[in-house]
Amino acid sequence: MSRSRLFALLLAIALAALALFGRGGGDSGEFRRARVLMGTVVEITLLDGGAASDAEAAMEAAFSAMAEVEASMSAHRDDSEVARLNAAAEPVEVSAATAEVLELGLRVATASGGAFDLTLGRLKALWGFDGDAPRVPSDPEIAAALQGIGPASLRLAGRRVTKGDAALRVDLGAIAKGYAVDRAVAALRAAGIRHASVNAGGDLRLLGDHGGRPWRIGIQHPRDPQGVLVTLELADAAVVTSGDYERFFEVEGVRYHHILDPRDGRPADACQSVTVVAASAAEADALATAAFVLGPEAGRRLVESRGGLALFVAADGEVSLSEDLKDRVRRP
Numbered sequence: 001m002s003r004s005r006l007f008a009l010l011l012a013i014a015l016a017a018l019a020l021f022g023r024g025g026g027d028s029g030e031f032r033r034a035r036v037l038m039g040t041v042v043e044i045t046l047l048d049g050g051a052a053s054d055a056e057a058a059m060e061a062a063f064s065a066m067a068e069v070e071a072s073m074s075a076h077r078d079d080s081e082v083a084r085l086n087a088a089a090e091p092v093e094v095s096a097a098t099a100e101v102l103e104l105g106l107r108v109a110t111a112s113g114g115a116f117d118l119t120l121g122r123l124k125a126l127w128g129f130d131g132d133a134p135r136v137p138s139d140p141e142i143a144a145a146l147q148g149i150g151p152a153s154l155r156l157a158g159r160r161v162t163k164g165d166a167a168l169r170v171d172l173g174a175i176a177k178g179y180a181v182d183r184a185v186a187a188l189r190a191a192g193i194r195h196a197s198v199n200a201g202g203d204l205r206l207l208g209d210h211g212g213r214p215w216r217i218g219i220q221h222p223r224d225p226q227g228v229l230v231t232l233e234l235a236d237a238a239v240v241t242s243g244d245y246e247r248f249f250e251v252e253g254v255r256y257h258h259i260l261d262p263r264d265g266r267p268a269d270a271c272q273s274v275t276v277v278a279a280s281a282a283e284a285d286a287l288a289t290a291a292f293v294l295g296p297e298a299g300r301r302l303v304e305s306r307g308g309l310a311l312f313v314a315a316d317g318e319v320s321l322s323e324d325l326k327d328r329v330r331r332p
């Protein structure tokens with residue numbers, strides 16, 4: 001069975017289990033729903049959903065806000081804005097939402113010295129991480145896919161996007177999932193919800209607190225799928241993890257994963273995982289990927305320079321974190 005079919009099957013089982021056991025709601029006041037979006041299970045939990053009908057309406061508004069982001073920013077769909085931008089040789093007018101994501105992505109790209117890069121679409125396709133047969137490309141193939149990439153190759157004027165090279169392929173995989181989570185939280189707030197969590201495959205945003213106490217968020221151990229590295233106590237924050245254990249394959253014992261270093265076109269090798277706490281999930285998403293590429297020292301400086309906090313598991317397994325995150329950490 002191919003990886004993606006196995007993934008879809010596991011996803012369906014997870015959803016069925018959640019639908020069965022996750023029907024919190026009504027008397028407990030907690031409502032939980034899950035849906036597959038952007039290739040992952042998105043789970044929304046409301047603590048103050050009120051009447052079941054109000055909670056369902058709020059959930060629906062949140063999921064459709066996320067579906068809108070997927071429809072416009074997916075590199076996996078032929079009819080998305082990103083697909084239209086990638087196919088265009090001339091400048092393209094995009095929606096305000098896509099322009100907002102591109103603008104944030106270009107800011108993080110510049111702040112990270114290009115470690116975060118929205119223009120790696122060709123390189124990602126070459127490695128095939130999202131397909132059924134990922135492979136290690138040859139050096140000449142990688143060199144060709146790196147031609148013309150970088151923050152300067154994408155110019156944004158308002159909602160008008162100009163590619164420096166017609167062959168350039170934009171990829172929002174490291175930022176648009178976080179942005180979708182932020183849009184879901186905005187929809188919940190608009191529906192009057194004050195305490196909720198939105199989790200899209202490890203891109204998580206917490207609205208309010210958890211019954212007067214912080215939410216307790218377990219951070220997965222990058223080398224132990226069942227293990228929790230630490231538990232963070234947080235409220236009203238986004239917490240996003242990027243890791244080399246999410247989309248990877250191994251050849252002769254070497255792990256190749258989907259977080260690529262634009263400097264050489266190969267999987268970044270300084271970290272096993274990076275967790276970023278920030279005000280928005282889009283910012284945390286982009287910073288986690290950038291910091292993963294930069295490594296614990298430079299990565300932490302970048303994250304903190306943008307008002308975030310970070311926890312690193314370096315390539316050798318060593319754990320380090322921002323000073324101001326230490327009092328939020330509870331050992332498992």
Ligand code: FAD
Pocket residue numbers: 037038039040069070071073074075076115116117118120124129130171172173174175176177202203241242243246247258259260261262285288289290293
């Ligand atoms: P992150 O670390 O947040 O991001 C890693 C991803 O960012 C890589 O997969 C690559 O896309 C990109 N990237 C790699 N290196 C860099 C870098 N240095 N700088 C910037 N970006 C980099 N998956 C499916 O299987 N099917 C789908 O239909 C599907 N649809 C999607 C639609 C949308 C709108 C989005 C945002 C994602 C979708 N995905 C889908 C998932 C996507 O392919 C990625 O696997 C996912 O976004 C990676 O997120 P992450 O948090 O796991 O890793």
Ligand code: MG
Pocket residue numbers: 173174175177203240241242285286288
């Ligand atoms: Mg991410």
